Amino acid sequence: MSDETRPSLWQVMRSVLSSFFGVQSTANRERDFRHGSPAQFVVIGLLFTALFVLGIWALVKLVLYLAGV
Numbered sequence: 885m886s887d888e889t890r891p892s893l894w895q896v897m898r899s900v901l902s903s904f905f906g907v908q909s910t911a912n913r914e915r916d917f918r919h920g921s922p923a924q925f926v927v928i929g930l931l932f933t934a935l936f937v938l939g940i941w942a943l944v945k946l947v948l949y950l951a952g953v
Contacts, residue, residue, distance in 0.1 A: 890919045900928045904936075 891899065899916050902908040916925070 890921070891915060891924075893924075896920065896924050896928055897932075900925060900932055903929075904932065 895912075896916075899908060899912055899920075902912070
């Protein structure tokens with residue numbers, strides 16, 4: 885990838901997921917800060933956060949259902 889190109893949607897998604905776990909590489913982080921759009925990262929981050937919360941909620945509902953509560 886050349887230094888002038890913006891990160892693709894897939895690269896933005898990988899960067900956001902990596903940041904959730906705190907394992908973002910220095911090269912990717914620098915690429916994101918130089919060429920990425922903050923709005924993309926915010927929107928993808930909010931989407932992944934919402935999916936995470938909904939996933940936890942569904943898991944709790946499933947466990948409570950299986951426990952007969």
